[in-house]
Amino acid sequence: MSGAHRPRGPGRPLTALLCAVTAVALYGCSGSGPEEPAPTRPPTATTPRGVSPLTGLPARSGPVLAVKIDNVAAARPHTGLGAADLVYVEQVEGGVTRLLAVYSSRLPDSVGPVRSARESDISLLRPFGNPALAYSGAQRALNPLLDAAPLDLVSESTAPGAFRRSPDRAAPHNLxxxxxxxxxxxxxASGVRPIGLRFGAAPAGGTATTTETVRYPAARYAFTWSAADDGWRVAIDGRPATSTDSGPLAPATVVVQRVTVRPSAFHDVNGAVSPYTETTGSGTATVLRDGRAYEARWSRPDPAGGTSFTTPDGHPLAFAPGQVWIVLAPR
Known part of the structure; x- marks a missing residue:
């Protein structure tokens, strides 16, 4: 998709202000529609010094880099995905998915393939402050919202030296x-900060589980517990998911967060309506850790605040330290 931007500069504040006013007038604070924000922010989970609030592991306190990653069959295997602190799975046009990988603790040499941003990314990244977002571009109608968002945008047009084209794959799956x-x-780009996640010992209860499957209209994910990896082996569309630089993907915690996925005001170059994933509000979730599944509730009343995950009776639900995948699954 086209429409990459110029970097932030002296003229950017006025442009951002005008875009923000336009966005609110046209769509409300969430873009193409309201997400039922509440006036109060949930308590923020605290993290000990020297420990990442995104993984619960010892880590440096670095800036946050989010990367929009292609996820069709021609884009696999991925590169650099095993080094991400946090990976979100989002539905896009045609019922397929893309990934939004968040890095702070460590940076791989290369990440990709990189693809275009969507409106849902703006809301999803608000709890991170002012993170960097690397992407291949966006449709023109979405550019004003991206410009107005608290994001440090990185694209081929603004930072050509930060990207490369691989001769081993066909475009557009080679960026x-x-x-x-x-x-x-x-x-x-702002430094890492808590976004509501908690890490620690497993809660009582849960159900012994070997595999959890999540289906989208045109994609399927399976997460299979591997004691050897102390994590959940990922399979996409029936094939094991790997990263070219680190091998099989096996996050320590997988969250199947059930959300509303509705049409947005935008569409792709072929005219297909882009889905919008609502990540503020509340709902149910299943948390996978240590070979067990825990039913949970998620809550994010404030669009600028983090998401809390609790047991059905309201107690905080701790994740296993390590990489986290949050699968934004249609209700």
Whole structure:
């Protein structure tokens, strides 16, 4: 998709203000429709010094880089995905999915393939403050919302040295990001901070589980417990998911977060309506950790606040330390 932007500069504040006013007038604070925000923010989980609030593991306190990653069959296997702190799975046009990988603790040499942003990314990234977002572009109608959002945007047009095209794959599945250069081009990217996740010992209860399957209209994910990996092996559309630089993907915690996925005001180049994933509000979830499944509730009343996950009786539900995948599954 087209429409990458110029970097933040002296003229950017006025442009952002005008875009923000336009966005609110046209769509409300969430873009293409309301997400039922509440006036109060939930309590923020605290994290010990020197421990990542995104993984619960010892880590440096670095800036946040989010990368929009292609996920059709021609884009696999991915590169750099095993180094992500957090991976979101989102539905896009045609019922397929894309990934939004969040990095802070460590940066791989390369990440990709990189693809275009969607409106849902803006809301999803608000709890991170002002993160860098690396993407291949966006449709023109969405650009004003991206410009007005609290994001340090990194694209081929603003930071060409942060990207490379691989000769091993056909376009558009051949664009890769150099994370170190991306952050160098995003000096305003905010440092990592708590977004509501908690880590620690497993709660009581749960159900012994070997495999959990999540289906989208045109994609299927399976997460299979692997004691050897101390994590959940990922399979996409029936094939094991791997990263070219680190091997099989096996996050320590998988969250199947049931959300509303509705049409947005935008569409792709072929005219297909882009879905909008609502990540504020509340709902149910299933949390997978340590070979067990826990039924949970999720809550994010404030669009600028983090998401809390609790047991059905309201107690905080701790994740297993390590990489987290949050699968935004249609209700």
């Amino acid at each position: 890769y990001l150099r994370p170190e250069r991306a952050l160098a081009a995003a000096p305003d």
